[in-house]
Amino acid sequence: MDVYQGAVAALVPFFVAERAYTYAAASGIVLAASLLSSVAQPLFGAFTDRHPCPWLLPVSTVLGGLGVALSGISGSYALTLLFVALSGIGVAAYHPESARIARVASKGRHSSMGWFSLGGNVGFATAPLLVTAVIATGGLRLSPLLILPALVGSVLTLPVLRALAKTPRADASKGVAEGRDDWRSFIRLSLAVVCRSIAFVGLSTFIAFHVREQTGGGTVAGSAALFVLYLGGAVGTVVGSRLAHRWDRVTVVSTAYLTTAAAVAGVVFVPGPAIYLFVALTSIGLYVPFSLQVTLAQDYLPTRVGTASGITLGLMVSVGGLTSPIIGSIADATSLRTALMPLIVMPVLSWLLFRTLPEPTVPKPLLGEVDEETPPEAESHSAESATENSRL
Template sequence: MPRNRALIMLSVGHACVDVYQGAVASLVPFFVAERAYGYAAVSGIVLAASLLSSVAQPVFGALTDRWAMPWLLPVSTVLGGLGVALSGVSGSYDWTLAFVAVSGVGVAAYHPESARVARRVSEGSHSAMAWFSLGGNLGFATAPLMVTAVVATGGLRLSPLLVVPALVGSVLCLPVLRALAKPVRGGSGGAVATGADDIASFVKLSLAVVCRSIVFIGLSTFIALYARARPGGSTAAGTAALFVLYLGGAVGSVLGGHLANRWDRVTVARRAYLVAVAAVAGIVYVPGPAFYAFVALTSVGLYVPFSLQVTLGQDYLPTRVGTAGGITLGLTVSVGGLAAPLIGSVAHATSLRTALTPLILMPALSWLLFRTLPEPAPEPTGAA
C-alpha cells in the first residue's frame, strides 16, 4: 500500500478515536442542563475518562514494545466509542462514570500501538507524523458538532448514535494492518532509531507534556461553560468556543510539522509555548469577541508542539518507541483530566475565571522545561 494512502487511513482512524476524547468534554454542558450536574460532578466525569487512560497507557506502551499488537487498533477504537455511546443511556451518575472510564481504556489501548505503526509507515518523517496527529485533532474538533447534532435534538437518550465513528474507524484501519502485517510482526521497523535511551530528557519532555495537557483539558472541560457565562453568552457560544479550540489544534499540528523542517523541534515547541502563555491569559481576562481569537491562538500554540513531542519522545527512547508514543501522544489527551476536579472545586468555591487563571502558568512551565532539552541528532532515514 502506498505510504500516503496508509497515512491518510491511519489519520482518519486516529480521528475516529480522538473524537471520543472530545466528546466527553462536549457532553459536559448537556449533563449540566439535563441532569443538573455541578462543576465538581462534571469534573468527575472527565476524571473517570482520564484516570484509567493515564494509568493504562504506559502499560500498553510497554506491552507493544515487547509484542506487536496491531489488533488493538480496531478493538480499542470500538471500545472507546461504546463507552461514550452508553454514557447517556442511564441517569445513574455511577454508570456514567463507568462508561466514560471504559472509553478511556479504549483510548489508552489505541495510542501506543498506533504511534508505533504510524512511525513505521511515516519512516520517521516529522511532517508525516504531523498529518497523523492532525487526524486526532480533527476528531477533537468534530466532537462538539457531532455531540450537539445528536444530543441537542433528542437528549442524552440518543447517545448510542455516537458509536458510528468508532465502527467506521475500526473498519478503515484493517487494510493498513493487513498491508503492514509482516513488518509489524517483525518489530518496530526500520524507521526506528538505534542508540541509547536518554531517560533524563524523556522525563523532562513528559513533564512538559503533562503541563500542556492540564491547560488543554482544563479548557476543553470548562471553556463551553465559561463562554456561556460571559456577557451575551449562550449554548451556541459555548459550542463555538469548543469547536474553535479543537479546530485550532488541527492547524497547529500541521504547522508544527512544517516549522520543524525549518527550525529544530525543540526551538519550535519552545516558541509555541510562549505564544500559548499570552493566549491563555487573553481567554481568561480579555472581554468581547476577541475571546474567540485568543481561543484559536491558544489552540495553535498548544498544538504546534503536539506531533513534535511524539517524535522527540521516540528519539529520546529509541529502544522503546511504544512506551514513548503512549506517554507523549496518549498522556497529552488524558493526564489533564486528573486536574479537572481541582479546577471544578475552585470554580464552585469562587468563580470559573478564578479557577482558570492558574492555567496561564502551565505553558510557561512547558517552555521552561523545553529550554533544558537537547535536539536529538537526525535519523539516518532522512526524517524531515
C-alpha cells in the first residue's frame, strides 16, 4: 500500500514535465492525496476500534492503487486531483486496521512494529523506481500499469484474512489493552508528528526539483534523490526499533529530531552531489521516530488503539501535504531554496514537544509479552511515569 503514497510524489515531476504545471499546481496534487486521507484516517481508526474490519486490507489496497493508476490518463487537472484523492481514501482506510492487526500479532513488541513499518518504508522507497520505470518509458499514458502492485498486494492479504477468520473470538480480543488514556501526552505527540510530517512531505514533494537545481542533473537525478529519501526511511525505522531496546522511546525520538535539523539544513544549503548524503541523513533522522511514535500513541491511548493508530499514521504520512501548496507558492514567488528553509525549523519544534513527554507504562495484557524485549531503563522510566501519573 505505501508504494502508492510514495508514487504520488514520484509522479509530480512527470506531471510538471508533460503538463507544464507550476510548483503550486504540482503541490496541489499532493494536497489532494493528503487532504481526504488526513481527515478520513482517524475516522477509520475510530470505526475499527468498535468494529474490526480485516477485509479493509485488500479493498483499500486496490482502491489506493486504482487512484494512482487513473491519475495519468486524463489531461484534466480536476480529474487528476479526483483520482489522487481516491488513492488517499484507500490509504486512509488501510493504515488503522493494518496497525491494529500488527499490534495484536506482534503482542506490542517495538521490534515487531518496526518490521511492520519497514515494509511500508520499502514500499515508499520502491515508488520512485517503479514510477520512473513505467512513466519514463511511455509517459503518463502508461500509468494504468501502476495498479499491478495493488492487485498483487491484495491477493497476498487473503491468507491473513483466512487465518483471522479461523481465530476464536476470545483469542482475537487478547490484544485489547487495559489502562487509562493519557490524552494530554497524546496531543503533544500528535503536534510533534505534524511538524515531522510537514518536513517530510515538503521534502518529498520538492526534493526532486531541488536536487536537479543543486546538481544540474535531469529527471533521473531528481528521482534518485527521492529514492534516497525513501530508502533512508527503511534504515531509520530499523535503527529506531533497535535503539528503543537500549533507551526509552521518548529519549530516542527526541534525540533523533534534534539531530535531524542539521541534516535538513544540509539538504537546503549544500550544493553538488554531497546533497545526497544529507538527504539520506535527513531521511534516517525523520524515520527513527516512525514506528516508535505509533507504539507510543497506542500506549498513550490503550483503550483506543485504532484511533491512536489512525491519527498518528494519518498525521505522519498525510497532513504535511496540506502545507505543500504554501511551499509551492513561495517557490513560485521567490526560489525553491527560500521556500524550503522553514522546513529546518520543523524537527526542532518536534524536539521541543517531545523532550518532556513521559514514557508510558506498557498496558495489560501486553505487559507480559513485552517484558522480554523491554530494556531495564525503559521499565524504570515507565514505573516512574506511572508513579507520577498516580499523583496527578
